Amino acid sequence: MQHYSYEELRTFTCNIFQKMGCSNSDAAIATEVLLSADLRGIDSHGIARLSGYVRLWEAKRINTAPQLKIIHESPSTAVVDADAALGLVAAPFAMKIAIEKAKQVGTGWVAVENSNHYGIAGYHAMMALEHDMIGISMTNASPLVAPTFSTERLLGTNPISIAIPAGKESPFVLDMATTTAANGKLEILQRKNMNAPLGWVQDKNGVTTTNANAAKEGGALLPLGGDREHGSHKGYGLGAVVDIFSAVLSGANYGPWVPPFVAFLKPSENSVGKGLGHFFGAMRIDAFRDGAEFKTHMDNWIRTFKNAKVSEGNKRVIIPGEPEMEMQQERLKNGIPLLEPVVNDLKELAQKFSLKF
């Protein structure tokens, strides 16, 4: 597997976004968001998707010169119409508003309509950390997941990220799909022609299966829990909340109407809203408690869990966000490995835009 330096990928990605018509600042932020996935080891959401964004732009589903605007607000809330912008641009725009509101009144909550896929949820939640705030980020996504007891794909993998600052310890960063397994993990199994564990996917009849391709053959991904006996109604409930907060609250499409990420599938004609939706929150720590006091206890919380007794065969208890942070340090140092199909994809993109890769 070839390794590329972050700088190299950053320059290339930024050039592509500029060629698509993004302003310099939009291209820079979109690049930072997209590549944060590669740095953190969530390879499915990073540069491997760049050509997907290009195809959406070619299909005129992404507006690279958008007029983002607040269409409704209160002291602690806002709704943003993203004007079909890249989600990679719309999400930081909205999160900044949430942070500004939190500065004013303690917390800020922003729902976004008319957007596109926004990269990893974690990037946006983590924007709050440097302001000594808790950050929250969620988005709906193309329908791939069946609710418990159903054979219909009605929800996306609808991720939730919650980032919480600490003192001397690294921040706590939960970033999770509300399914048993993220779609990216299934794609890896598909490429390797391997089986999936039971509880990840169901076939077109709603029967759990080890066929990693089942979702592409009329089946669906399963909500966290896998089946009713193991709490899949909870994963379904959480995915539903993400859908409702992101889209019913903002005016975006929800459920089966969420536009697909792949450009060759047309969005639903009888849409129920605009684009797809996100939801963000920022809560100022000192709107609740002295910041230093909070951080002392947060450090204690993290150390208590880090030092918990480990069960046999395992190395340590992991704090959410820890492996991603370690991966980022490693990849900034040693480069980002890209699979051959991804490299070929980027070479094609380079050619299309008369760039080098």
Next chain:
Amino acid sequence: MQHYSYEELRTFTCNIFQKMGCSNSDAAIATEVLLSADLRGIDSHGIARLSGYVRLWEAKRINTAPQLKIIHESPSTAVVDADAALGLVAAPFAMKIAIEKAKQVGTGWVAVENSNHYGIAGYHAMMALEHDMIGISMTNASPLVAPTFSTERLLGTNPISIAIPAGKESPFVLDMATTTAANGKLEILQRKNMNAPLGWVQDKNGVTTTNANAAKEGGALLPLGGDREHGSHKGYGLGAVVDIFSAVLSGANYGPWVPPFVAFLKPSENSVGKGLGHFFGAMRIDAFRDGAEFKTHMDNWIRTFKNAKVSEGNKRVIIPGEPEMEMQQERLKNGIPLLEPVVNDLKELAQKFSLKF
């Protein structure tokens, strides 16, 4: 199984709380919260726990004449010191503040320290519904759950409830423990001497087991997901967020320091905060979008999911909160069934306080 009318149980429970020294209004609200569990079919959290609350009061861990007060606030946030009140009283007090803040600035967020167990999470979240707000409620609880890869019980079953108003449809009410199965479900298996499904509990070595008593024998409940391969790190992450929001943000005890519900176990001597903690939120729908418009789409969301194709062997796709609402209608009409040990427990309580049951 004997059935009791809601009125009968209400009068009795209210009398008990008054005998414990609660004011009439505190006794009334504590009763309403406690019995909402019985009405909604969450029998483990209802009147079956009344004697547990009495024992906590006898152990001087519950203050029935508390001075609840706001100790920190901003326009959209507050922290409440519950003065060791019944959680059944502290939680509605805090939720009302969240609702008032939401009226003023769009949303309200209240963390509570120095509290006790608060009944079902759903009651408090649902308080927001009549104000056309989304309600959020969570609490930490006695440590019973091991984080992924650990043998130590560091988290409670830490429930999350989110209540969302609809128009003509019934509201969406998610109310879930962040474990695969609630402790109450294990207690039922224990009483019937039955095995638990794999993925619910682990033994003292951290190995998943069908022994429903494992948690009492040095084992632990498992986070939603059950094991790493099925996403237990997500259930652990969600339980952790509930713990941090409820306690690290408020000043309550977190992790292994959360005081046990049972009075015969002493709270940790080197506590890291006061009592246990809760976290509440209220978001005004019209701080985001016209209320009627929201409700039209929420109804459409609910109908779309209700009418989704059902997999073989199942009856229908369930909207979170639907079964509980149906149970409530049925029990208000036909009475609430109580198991013999619960009836005997209540008869003993009656005797202790010179009441009739």
